[in-house]
Amino acid sequence: MKAPKMTYARADSVAQALALLAEHGDGANVLAGGQSLMPTLNMRLSKPDLLIDINRLEDLAGISVEDDAVRIGALTRHAAVQRSPIVAEHLPLIAEAMPHVAHVAVRNRGTFGGSIALADPAAELPACILALGATITVESVRGRRDIAAADFFKGLFETERQPDELLIEIRIPCQRPGTVHAFMELSRRQGDFAIAGVACAAETDGETVTDAKLVYFASEDRPTLAANAVAAIAGKVWSDESRSAAMAALSEDLDPMDNLQGSAAFKLHLQRVLTGRVLDQAIERARAA
Amino acid sequence: MSDSGASSVFEGPNSHIGRSLSRASARRTVAGRGRYTDDITLPRTVHAAFVRSPYAHARILKIDTADAEAMPGVVLVMTGAELAERSTGPWIGTLSCFEGMKSAPQYAMAVDRACWQGEPVVMVVAERRALAEDACEQIVIDWEVISPTAEAETALDAGTPVLHPDLGDNLAFTKTIDRGTVDDAFASADIVLEESFSFGRHTAVSLEPRALLADYDPGTERLTIHTSNQVPHMIQAVFARTLGVPEHNVRVIAPDVGGSFGLKIHTFGDEVAATAASIELGRPVKFIADRLESFVSDIHAREHQISARIAVSKAGDIQALEIDDLAGVGAYSAYPRTSVFEANQVLNITAGPYKFENYRAKTTVVYLNKVPTSQYRSVGHPIGISVGEHMVDRAAETLGMDPVEFRRRNVMPDDAYPGVAPSGVPVNDLSHEACLEKLIGLMDYEGLLREQAALRKQGVYRGIGIAGFIKGTAPGPQGYYGSGGAPIASQDACTVKLEPSGGVICTVGVTDQGQGVDTVMGQIAATALGIPLDQIRVIEGDTDAVPYGGGTYASRATAIGGEAVYQASCDLRREILTMAGILLQSDAETLDIVGGNVVTAGSGEIRVPLSEIGRIGHFQLGELPNDYQPTLSATRRFRLTELPYIFTNGIHGAYVEVDTDTGFLRLLKHWVVEDCGRLINPNLADEQVRGGCVQGLGGALYEHCLYDENAQLLNGSMADYLTPMAAEMPDIEVAHVETPTSESELGAKGAGESGTGAAPGVVMCAVNNALRPFGAAVTAQPMTPEVVLRTLGKI
Amino acid sequence: MSDETKTITLTVNGESVTKLVDARTHLVDFLRGELGLTGSHLGCEHGICGACSVRLDGDVVRGCLMLAIQADGASIETVEGLTASGEVADLQENFVERDALQCGFCTPGMLITAAELLREAAPKTREEIREFLSGNYCRCTGYHAIVDAVETTLTQRLEKSS
Known part of the structure; x- marks a missing residue:
């Protein structure tokens, strides 16, 4: 499990890195921290002609x-x-x-x-x-x-x-006064990629979420902004009812992929659970603020 | 001190037995000075890499190696067919003790057909591993894909492809144990409960992968194999026979071994191929399995489906148990230990702690186009213990009895030995009652019950699990190995020698993989001889240096190898005292050895140091009578003579919390009471138990080789095959009951595997205890959150 | 400007080293193969197991997830260096005493990671220690003894400094 043959260039300036990228385009990979790229190189899953190391920039x-x-x-x-x-x-x-x-x-x-x-x-x-x-x-x-x-x-x-x-x-x-945040994820083990997760930035007025960004990850092919779940609660006093409404509405926002981590139904269920929990926490923080 | 009072030797003030001494070898490895196989580099070493089958089942139509051979640094390209020509023939992984079992001949590398994804097909040897991999990419193979057999459930159905047509079908082995009057017992039972279980496929994931450095010297025709291995003499025999080198010309060295867990007791074709390359090239060839190829070439284990039913009386007595097991093994039965041992062991040990007579257990073992399975830590036990303990819990629950009370009533009493387990396997010197009572105190069972009840009111679901077990350790020749001519020694041996300096060299056939075999053997020898520990050096892991032995497998090192050390050391002690008696003109019976000196028994007055015995015995023999010729060495072997195993017992407790919304489990605490007989080094025994538990917890919660319908492994990397890591594992409290085995003077039983055997079952019991308010029970392992949620009907 | 091989100069365990390396060679293959520093191990070569952990300019990193050529001008410390300097002598002693290693293959990575936690010189719960070590795989010990050894060392150091 050794990386394939490749050439390497260390960029000493942004301009130099950009020039190399312009020259090599798709054939080059930018090597930053390398924590995701290096495994794919070792496994020969990616075979760039050129690595452009930007770690000195x-x-x-x-x-x-x-x-x-x-x-x-x-x-x-x-x-x-x-x-x-x-x-x-x-x-x-x-x-x-x-x-x-x-x-x-x-x-x-x-x-x-x-x-x-x-x-x-x-x-x-x-x-x-x-x-x-x-x-x-x-x-x-x-x-x-x-x-x-x-x-x-x-x-x-x-x-x-x-x-x-x-x-x-x-x-x-920067987070503005009057807004609260909450972040939750479920991963099988500490530090693993999540199997469900949500980042929440909410504007609140007392017990009411006036507006929020709920972004789900580990479900679709990219992070997903949930508009329907937010619409289900926006402007309403937080309650068991609005909690359930947000959880129910999530299926209109999210269509998770099946993969090794679990089925779509499983992931949607977890994201619903996290929806309730993350909003609970947001409201709790709003109260405390 | 007399030999007849053996127990006083172990318990005396100068005894090293029962002391938690640290391991001397750990000082080396902790400093980064371990010497693992890949750390050894010999002059002119070249490196092997393999092209492996990308398909689970495919015919090889053509292999084009021309481009690969022309690549820079490549010194050899060898196909499976070419290797077959250099071998004495294929292996057949059967043992005659498994009546009726069958397996197809297996070559070290695929010859005309690959039967699992990952089977080695072509070997490239090059100056560096990277260059060998470069050349592997240039090998072109024309494949004709054949339908694979991927599911055990349908493997015997008409229409399912037969892996090996010469075998007639995909059946590897079937066996039924039928004791008592099972049908009558079920027909007349008060209560009958049924359940089905599934257990996922695991693999060992030793942190150091399989590793081998073969060095053939064409001048002397001698072959030296450095390999990360538990069984050097077995490797010597198998490799010698397969490659046509006389066994006595093969030296196998197991240097530091970076974890093994039963993985490194099997024959792997890629290792044989690399050794063949060394013979072909006359230079050292190194093969270090990388992690990706480990997942598709190391043995796998488990993969069982079981249906079970239990009959109990209203009073709370187990009346009968029946299990029906289906096991999916790989494409071939592993050589030479077979792939059916595991299923056989499930039959032997299920419900092993309990006293009932009506027991029927059947297994059906089928071949699949998957990686071959075979022995892996605690063979069969995680499955049998999970099934037995779950059925016991269900019986208790149905009767409204506390699980502890039910077990108190049903375990074999501590005065019932010798006896037999429900399967009929002989058991002796067990202590289920003592262990159970000790566990209840250790875990504060009543306190946990109170806490559980209080938290349940707050919607927090915690579960308490209890799981007892029997564990087969230290197999003897009456068991499985030793039958049918397989080169697996069930005896083990020790030679102890007094050196001129008064130091003692102790060579043993058992091997160390970090358990502390060297320390434990030293403690035994030092105690039997009456010398300080630092006066002994233990040598293991080199067939040129040690007496013939089976190595370390099946929790046998201390129980079998330790007894051989004890016996040999007692012999040497007798000889030293005899010689001292002659020199001192005293009756040997009046002498003793304490602290490395021959002393007057009783008073302890120093008479002569061992260094003087060594000096005279080796250099000044003229001081001895002409008719007396001391050897100052002793060799002894030990094997079990009556029993197939030294069965041990113990019991686990677990406390878990289930998030019933997410299905996630938290392991809060784990307790173990273990009876591994006489404890030589309590701390090392504890750590075997702890490490074993976590390996079992991995299987219970995370580990699963996932295959698709084409028998492609889907998660063959450490990113996707989840092993237990530090953050999720519980603290584990360990206590002991010591019931020495009657099989040996030392009285030690095996301790290395039982943690792995019982931990999955106890956690399953605990999870189901937590889920009781929901009327749900998880019976599939690994118990992933998705499995838990499905059980709860939430998805 | 771009190379398949390059001569690099770096500091390894305090000594300056100059070597010609292939661009594709990762740091641990370089340390083991070129310098004979076999204390750093390869367990997975895809960044999961932590056996290859080394220090790069003072911080613990995965040695298999970095090319040797990138270490040009850097300072690398391995378990051999940490042993020689005595920085983790107490931790090593506690590992041995507590039998916090069996096969020992994970131990160098475990020590280097734990050293970073110890450097913070702040009290930690067992859970926090477990979390800190959660990127280092050990198949032998079940982690309990490792947590004990780290906890003991941390306690001893905090007591000593207070």
Whole structure:
């Protein structure tokens, strides 16, 4: 189980990385944290002609607050996000999700941007940034562009990023007063990819959810925004009845895939259970606030 | 000190028996200085990789190796047919003790047909493993796909493809045990309860994969095989016979072994092929199975479906039990231990703790186009114990009896031995009653009942499980091995030698995979000899160095190998005292050995150190009478003479919480009371139990080789085949009852596997105890959340 | 600019090393094959088992999920280095005393991971220790003894520093 022959280039600047991507396009893979790419190389499931190592692009790492948004550089390691006081203060949803992302050794190396760019449908971070309305910046020799998270995830490991584009940063609006968050997932073992999960960012007024983003992962081919479940509860005082209504409405939002983790019916059931629990927690937090 | 008072030797102030000494070898491995097979590199070593069948069943029409042979670094390409020409013939994995069993001849690599996805087909040997893999990708095979047989339930149906037409059908083996008057008992029973069970396929996932470094020297025609293995002498015999090298010219070395669990006691074609390559090339060939090929080439285990019914009286006595087992093994019966041993063991041990006489158990073992199955830690026991204990719980529940009370009433009494288990297997020196009572105290059963009741009112569903067991350990020649000419030794042996320095070399046929065999054997030898532990060196795992033995399997190392060490050490002690008596002109009976010195028995006055005995015995023999020639060494063997096994017993308790909305389980706590006879090293025994439990919990909750209808393995990676990890596993409290076996002077029984055997059953009992308010019971393992939710009718 | 092989210079267990490596060789194959540092093990080569754990610039990473060529200029520490420096001598002693290893194949990775937890020098519950170690597979011990050994070491260090 040894990786196939390939060539390797270490990019020392973003411009150099972009030039290599422009030159090699589909034949090249960007090597960031490598926590998902390296297994596929070792298993010979992917055979790029060229690996472009961006790990030395310090400009792409870092967390800062700019204009009511947190900017997370694509190369920021998961461990840095988990430790970040900025994230803890302004992006509590992401702070809550981080311990679920794999294990310590993987978080030390894996990158925030890598997780977004890979778009694994069972991953936590794509769901979180979708719930938070983030903007993703990509760049190529053709120029730089911003993509709303809602437009970014296109399908199974498929994104709006073009083969010659490099993910530069993710800008995530800071959590505003009056909004609450909650994150839950079910995985068989600590750090595994989820078999059901939901990221919730809600605006509340007392016991009433006025609006919310409920994003489900580990169900469909990409993180799924549930509009019907939210519509079932929006503007209503939280109660057993609205809880049941949200759970019932979820089947109009979500059509989970069968896979090794379980059947579609099983996953839909779990997502319904999480819907009730995550909203319970959101309301509880709203009360406490 | 006299030999007749054996127990006083073990319990005396200078005894090393019963002491929790740490393992000396652990100091090496903890520093990263372990020496595993892949850590050994010999000059000119080349590396093997394999092209494996992508299909579960397919005919090989043509193999084109030309491009591969031309690849850089490639030194050899060998097809299955070419390997067959260099072998003495195929294996047939049958043992004559399994009457009527049949299996097809199996070659080390597929010759004209592949019968499971993963069967090796072509070997490439190259300067580096990566280069060998590069060349594997260039081999072109024309396949004609044949319909596979993927399901055990339909394997015997007309119209199902027959794997091996020469066998006539897909039946490997069938057997029925029928004792007492089962039909009458069911006909007249107060209560009859029925249930069906399914158990998924597992595999061992030793962290170090299978590994081999073969080194054939064309000059001396001697073959040295370094291999991660539990049974060096069996490997010596099988490889020698298969490759036509005289057995005495084959040396097998098992260096540090990175986990084995029964995986590394079987014959694997890829390892034979790599060894053949070394003979062909006259240079060392290394083969390290990578994790992906491990999943499709290591033996698998379990995969049983069982229907069961139990008859009980209103008073609460078990009147009869009947089980009908269907086991789906792989494409061939594994060589030489077979693939039917597991089913046979299910029959032997189900409901083993209980006193009832009407027992019928049938198994039907069928071939499938899947990876061959065979012995894996606690062979058959997880299945039999789960079934037996579940049926017992259901009987208790139906009668409205507490499960503990029901067991108190039905277990074999501690004064009932020797006796037989319901299956008729002989059992002796068991302690079900003592273990049960100890467990109840250990786990605070009453307290748990109160907590459970209180939490249930809050909608929290916790379950308490109890599961007793018998466990077959340390098989003897009256059992299964040793019959039909299979090269599997059920005896084991030890040679102890006094060195000139006064140090003792103790060589044993049993092997260590981290259990602490070396430490335990040292403790036994030091105690029998009366010397400090650091004066002994134990050598194992090298057929050139140790007496012939079976190695380590079936929880036999301490029970069989330990007794051989004890006997040999007692012999050497006698000789040392005889020689000392001559030198000191004293009666040997008045002398003893304490702390490495010959002393006056009783007073302890030092007379002569062993270093002096060693010096004179090796260098100054002129000081001894001419008619006295000490050997200062002793070799003894030990085997069971009457019983097929030393059966052990014990009992587990489990406390779990079921999230009835999600089906997720939390393992809160696990307790074990084990009776493995005389404890040589309590801490090491405890750790065997704990590790065994978690291996069983893995099977109960997570592990499952999932196949599709084309017999393709769907989850052959560690990302998809879930093993137990630290976060979800419970703390495990272990206690002991010590009933020494009457079979040996040492009195030790096996301890290495019972945890794996009983943990799945006790967790299943606990889960079902939690689900009782819902009138639901889980009878499928692994007990995934989906299985639990389906049981609850929530999906 | 892109290479199939490259000469790299890195620090391994405090010593500078310069070697020519294939681009495709992962870090642990390099450490084991080129430097003879066989303490780091390969259990799965797809990032699940943790047997290959090494330290990269001070932090524990999966050695099989990183190419050797990427370590150019980096500092790598393996179990051999941690042993030589004495940093985990107490942890190793507790592993041996508590029999927190059997076959020992997972142990180097387990120690390197646990060392990172110990470095935080903060009290941890058994559950937190289990969670921290949850990316390291051990088939032998059932984890209980490993948790004990880490817990004991942490307690001893906290007592010593207070």
